[in-house]
Amino acid sequence: MNQTTEEEILLTEPSIDRREFLGRCTRAGLSVAAAGTLGIGFYDSHPPEGSVAENGSLRIPDYSRAEMKGHICIARGTDRAATVRQAFAALGGMEAFVNPGERVLLKVNAAFASPPSLGATSHPDLVEAVVGMCLEAGASQVIVTDNPINDPASCFALTGIEAAARQAGARIVLPREALFRRFSLNGGRLIRNWPVLYDPLTKVHRVIGMAPVKDHHRSGASMTLKNWYGLLGGRRNIFHQDIHTIIQELALLVRPTAVVLDGIQTMISNGPTGGSLSDLKPTGTLIVSTDPVAADAAGAALLNKQPGDLPFIAKAETAEAGTADYRSLVLKEIHTG
Amino acid sequence: MKIVTARRISQFFFFLLFLWFCVVSTLGEQWWQLRGWPVNWMIQLDPLVGLATLLTTGTLYAGLLWGLLTLVLTIVLGRFFCGWVCPFGALHQAVGWLANRRRKASRMMAANRYRRGQGVKYAIIVFLLGAAAGDLLDRLLALPVNMPLVAGGIGAGLLLLGTVAHYSKSMSGLRWAVSVVCIAIVWLLLGLLTDGSRLLAASLQTGLLDPIPLFYRSVNLTLLPLVDGRLLSLSSASRIYPGALVIGALFWTAVLLNLRIPRFYCRFVCPLGALFGLLGKNALWRIGQKPDGCTACGACDRHCEGGCEPAATIRTAECVLCMNCLDDCRHGVMGYHLHASAAGEMAAPDLSRRAVAATLFSGLTAAPLARLAGLTDAAWNPDVIRPPGSLPEAEFLQRCIKCGQCMRICPTNVIQPAGLQAGVEGIWTPMLNFRMGTSGCQQGCIACGNLCPTSAIRPLSVDERLGRKSFASRGPVRIGTAFVDRGRCLPWAMDRPCIVCQENCPVSPKAIFTRSEYRPVRLEGELQLQGMTDNRLLFHGPAVPAEQFATGDYYLTVGDDRGLPPARISAIGAGGIVLEKNPFAGTAAEGDRITLLVRLQLPFVDPAHCIGCGICEHECPVKGRRAIRVTAENETRVREHRLLL
Numbered sequence: 007m008n009q010t011t012e013e014e015i016l017l018t019e020p021s022i023d024r025r026e027f028l029g030r031c032t033r034a035g036l037s038v039a040a041a042g043t044l045g046i047g048f049y050d051s052h053p054p055e056g057s058v059a060e061n062g063s064l065r066i067p068d069y070s071r072a073e074m075k076g077h078i079c080i081a082r083g084t085d086r087a088a089t090v091r092q093a094f095a096a097l098g099g100m101e102a103f104v105n106p107g108e109r110v111l112l113k114v115n116a117a118f119a120s121p122p123s124l125g126a127t128s129h130p131d132l133v134e135a136v137v138g139m140c141l142e143a144g145a146s147q148v149i150v151t152d153n154p155i156n157d158p159a160s161c162f163a164l165t166g167i168e169a170a171a172r173q174a175g176a177r178i179v180l181p182r183e184a185l186f187r188r189f190s191l192n193g194g195r196l197i198r199n200w201p202v203l204y205d206p207l208t209k210v211h212r213v214i215g216m217a218p219v220k221d222h223h224r225s226g227a228s229m230t231l232k233n234w235y236g237l238l239g240g241r242r243n244i245f246h247q248d249i250h251t252i253i254q255e256l257a258l259l260v261r262p263t264a265v266v267l268d269g270i271q272t273m274i275s276n277g278p279t280g281g282s283l284s285d286l287k288p289t290g291t292l293i294v295s296t297d298p299v300a301a302d303a304a305g306a307a308l309l310n311k312q313p314g315d316l317p318f319i320a321k322a323e324t325a326e327a328g329t330a331d332y333r334s335l336v337l338k339e340i341h342t343g
Numbered sequence: 344m345k346i347v348t349a350r351r352i353s354q355f356f357f358f359l360l361f362l363w364f365c366v367v368s369t370l371g372e373q374w375w376q377l378r379g380w381p382v383n384w385m386i387q388l389d390p391l392v393g394l395a396t397l398l399t400t401g402t403l404y405a406g407l408l409w410g411l412l413t414l415v416l417t418i419v420l421g422r423f424f425c426g427w428v429c430p431f432g433a434l435h436q437a438v439g440w441l442a443n444r445r446r447k448a449s450r451m452m453a454a455n456r457y458r459r460g461q462g463v464k465y466a467i468i469v470f471l472l473g474a475a476a477g478d479l480l481d482r483l484l485a486l487p488v489n490m491p492l493v494a495g496g497i498g499a500g501l502l503l504l505g506t507v508a509h510y511s512k513s514m515s516g517l518r519w520a521v522s523v524v525c526i527a528i529v530w531l532l533l534g535l536l537t538d539g540s541r542l543l544a545a546s547l548q549t550g551l552l553d554p555i556p557l558f559y560r561s562v563n564l565t566l567l568p569l570v571d572g573r574l575l576s577l578s579s580a581s582r583i584y585p586g587a588l589v590i591g592a593l594f595w596t597a598v599l600l601n602l603r604i605p606r607f608y609c610r611f612v613c614p615l616g617a618l619f620g621l622l623g624k625n626a627l628w629r630i631g632q633k634p635d636g637c638t639a640c641g642a643c644d645r646h647c648e649g650g651c652e653p654a655a656t657i658r659t660a661e662c663v664l665c666m667n668c669l670d671d672c673r674h675g676v677m678g679y680h681l682h683a684s685a686a687g688e689m690a691a692p693d694l695s696r697r698a699v700a701a702t703l704f705s706g707l708t709a710a711p712l713a714r715l716a717g718l719t720d721a722a723w724n725p726d727v728i729r730p731p732g733s734l735p736e737a738e739f740l741q742r743c744i745k746c747g748q749c750m751r752i753c754p755t756n757v758i759q760p761a762g763l764q765a766g767v768e769g770i771w772t773p774m775l776n777f778r779m780g781t782s783g784c785q786q787g788c789i790a791c792g793n794l795c796p797t798s799a800i801r802p803l804s805v806d807e808r809l810g811r812k813s814f815a816s817r818g819p820v821r822i823g824t825a826f827v828d829r830g831r832c833l834p835w836a837m838d839r840p841c842i843v844c845q846e847n848c849p850v851s852p853k854a855i856f857t858r859s860e861y862r863p864v865r866l867e868g869e870l871q872l873q874g875m876t877d878n879r880l881l882f883h884g885p886a887v888p889a890e891q892f893a894t895g896d897y898y899l900t901v902g903d904d905r906g907l908p909p910a911r912i913s914a915i916g917a918g919g920i921v922l923e924k925n926p927f928a929g930t931a932a933e934g935d936r937i938t939l940l941v942r943l944q945l946p947f948v949d950p951a952h953c954i955g956c957g958i959c960e961h962e963c964p965v966k967g968r969r970a971i972r973v974t975a976e977n978e979t980r981v982r983e984h985r986l987l988l
Contacts, residue, residue: 120786120787121787155958157754157780157781157782159370159579160785181579222846223846223857224841224842224846224944241966243843243963243964246840246843247840247964248894248896251890275852279853280851285851314923317895
């Protein structure tokens, strides 16, 4: 009987040897220390910030050339490639705009996934010609970009811009999330802490804006100034509540080397998407200008409008983005075959 | 070369081919994009897709004829597809091998023994085919009702045959005649009962578990979107697929079950494997033992992929022709022979007639029960917007195998797998969600229909989609209609100019048009005219901030209505309000009330032009629940959804 109880006691109250006890104490102590260090190390008494902090350090350079300030050429013609070549030639050739070795960004209008024949986007012939001229002037690289409204890959493919640009030797940059940065325009009210297609802009020396002349129900017209909308990301559509002010700010966002306003055909109705050949009217005009405000003021006539009908032109002029009185500039008017 | 090496090469090849097809299902003209790659070939080789759509539709659509090749080879060779071709099977085999390679031989033999549960896959296929067979059965039963002469002729012929047999004394003509008459009566009664009733309906649900559509769906919707990035650049914007968690969970469960039992899915679940098992009953060649030399060591069971017990009475229906037993047998006993295994073979799966009948019956009744919800007719869900070219809902559900090819190829990521919006039957079928993706459904795009392997979405031409040339009289394909929610729309409800929807409407003339309206602005008090010089108005009253009212969208009138048009405000400064033109110069007097107005363009939809592309919904700046939304009203595919006269 006694023996059994002793055995039972041994079974129910097992002893621990010193070596094991010390080992366990050390491991437990180290674990407690590690947990404590981590907990205190990551301690944070502040709640997270509600919104993303503004990044005021980003700047977009001025791409204009001082010696070319206030030049505009209004060319009449029917062949886009020939007309744009002669228009640039009239202003001193692409060499006057692009130095050898410089990188050039073409901000085209590739907003919609529609074929070139419908005129809703930059015409591939024009893109090809301008890319070609830049490279002939010695540009080391030409980048073509836009942040379209429809699916980007489809837009660049279906508009023919991708093929034309590649053919001429340019590189297409599709708007990936990583290329946008939150940007605040100096003195801007709307472009504050807003995603802008920033990365391509910082990689180039020159920027050329290219836009067709199109009817636009909300703003009155879509031309070279409205075309910078394609550099905005995020929920840019909310700016339509104040369309003229956003176009004014866009005019301040980018100071381009030159703009090419394509009014060889004008989308006279149903813009800016078009969708039918009957929305287009041959107007045989192509404008190259170093002043985008002047280009738009001159282009308004193609839509049978006065610059005064388009409040954004006056607003851009007030903000000193250019002048609406294009006749006060160095004006060349040429006719091509 | 050892036979198992050849098998591994074959599996590896088809697995890579499958992955390659998934990758190149990307719109574009590069060599690694869609172009002419036969990306549906694996689906077409799957005879379950062909068989099930044959049951539901009565035809074998285009490329699905490839399934016949697999079928014929299986009848002759056995389940070669499982062991040598199936990419899902290859994945299971690889995972099973990785998980179990260190296990002892005895444990592997235990893991690879035959289990009664392997019969479940036969229940699954019988159920799924039963659900698909309703229409066919309906047509068969209707034969005596619709074509009494033909049916009567067949009956008379059979009776005549019985009479001849009776007098030639080869069988009892009386019993024959009685059975023919009984069958005819039952047939006629059933035909009359089901005629015009909703007792029979067909639903194609094989795609839920059919390994090839399942694997395509899993890779397309849950794997590629995760790995798409810098290294593998398939889409410029990251892809979104609601319900991917469930699709992925099914896939990973199937993969991880290999850790318990190798090729778990193939042995217990796979309806395609079950179909092959049933078909391979009379295979000319099969795995088995030679008459002598077997020492009963059991080594052949060790790596048996099918769990078919080659050491004992081999269950040929379970054998996936992995050929591992040939490799493992040290006595050269195992072989792929014309004769039966010396240890005995069980050619057909062990199925009870009662269980098969009960499962078939369950399948046959499930489809009509699902249809009672009415989602294919009166209770159709307007939120289910099908891709352009989709067939009417009932026919669509008889063809869609939920493979996700349309969702993969859609350039704008607007085609999404349905949850329960289209009912239980419609789970993982494609529907459009315009809030997601890079744009709505692009007007000139016909990718989804041209990729659909079963033509649940018809292959349209661009001309048909746009209603051009020979399709001009029919007009463009409409998938729905946009409706303005006037309680959420900025100009309608909140006096803010917007019309982004109108701007982006891609059709010509635009389906969204506007009507202008001047609405008085809310101010804290009244503005009164103090004085006027040219276009400049001085006023008393509350502050009128320039940044708010000198934007080009604001106008004013002076005095009571004198029929003068409102004048646009071009600037506001210390000197007062500057108007673009001043029509009030002659009539206004000091102390007149100035009414500040906002000019609003209010959007309207013209259903005669709206195609339901949803670009307006995608672009609407009211980003939560959009202020303009597309529903399936007026879609072309169902006449009953027509909206206009």
